[in-house]
Amino acid sequence: MTAEGAIVVRPVAEGDHDAWARLYRGYRDFYGKPHSDAVYATVWGWLRDPQHETRGLVAERDGELLGIGHFRRFARPIDGAYGIYLDDLFTAPEARGAGAGSAILHRLAEIARDEDATVVRWITAESNATARSLYDRVAKQTPWVTYDLGPAAG
Numbered sequence: 001m002t003a004e005g006a007i008v009v010r011p012v013a014e015g016d017h018d019a020w021a022r023l024y025r026g027y028r029d030f031y032g033k034p035h036s037d038a039v040y041a042t043v044w045g046w047l048r049d050p051q052h053e054t055r056g057l058v059a060e061r062d063g064e065l066l067g068i069g070h071f072r073r074f075a076r077p078i079d080g081a082y083g084i085y086l087d088d089l090f091t092a093p094e095a096r097g098a099g100a101g102s103a104i105l106h107r108l109a110e111i112a113r114d115e116d117a118t119v120v121r122w123i124t125a126e127s128n129a130t131a132r133s134l135y136d137r138v139a140k141q142t143p144w145v146t147y148d149l150g151p152a153a154g
Contacts, residue, residue, distance in 0.1 A: 004062060005061060005062065006061065007059050007060070007061050007066065007098070007099050007100055007103045008059070008060050008061070009057050009058070009059050009060075009103045009104055009106075009107040010057065010058060010060070011055065011056065011057060011058075012047050012048075012055075012056035012057065012058050012068070013058075014048065016058055016065060017044060019058075019064075019065035020044070020047075020056070020058065020065065020068060021040055021044070022065075023065060023067065023068045023090055023092060024040065024043065024068060024088075024090070025040075026090060026092065026093070027068070027088055027090035030090070031125070043070070047070070053072040053073065054070055054071075054072050054087070055070070055071055055072060056068060056069065056070050056071075057069040057071070057104055057107055057108070059091070059100035059101075059103050059104050061095075061098070061100075065092075066091060066092055066095040066098060066100040067089070067090060067091035067092065067095065067100035067101055067103075067104055068088065068089070068090050068104075069086060069088065069089045069090075069104040069105075069107075069108065070086075070087045070088040070089075071084055071085060071086045071087060071108060071111075071120075072084075072085055072087065073085070073115065073117065074121075076118065076119070079118060081116075081117070081118040082115070082116065082117045082118070083112070083117050083118055083119040083120070083121055084108055084111060084112045084115070084117045084119070084120045084121070085120075085121055085122065086105075086108060086120060086121070086122035087122075089101060089104060089105075089122065089131070096130065101131070101134050102134055102137075102138060105120070105134075105138055105139070106138075108120045120139075121142075122135075123146055
């Protein structure tokens with residue numbers, strides 16, 4: 001039994017679809033991504049497919065979803081090990097500061113421990129000051145610079 005008002009982090013479940021979609025839309029809005037029913041259906045399908053590498057967590061309080069986190073394992077050949085990569089983390093604007101984001105990060109650290117992963121890694125926009133204030137408290141910023149290379153022309 002969970003104490004009333006406590007934040008619980010658990011895997012995304014079938015009944016979470018509508019609340020998850022609301023949060024995921026908010027995440028995409030934050031990063032200026034257009035709404036796409038095809039993207040929502042694809043990502044939801046990944047989260048519900050136990051064979052897909054992408055997994056999802058939700059943070060809830062008293063039955064209300066406050067945040068989402070999408071993550072996956074990745075190989076770290078330089079260390080001969082695995083890591084956990086956090087692709088997406090979003091907390092509902094009205095719930096910011098309530099502990100949902102830090103609860104998801106804490107749960108990911110537990111998953112890393114339980115799965116013998118050596119790190120939980122993620123990126124964020126340099127301008128994302130609200131999220132970075134949390135990240136700076138719970139993690140170490142790396143010196144790495146990120147690049148994107150598009151597919152070759154056909």
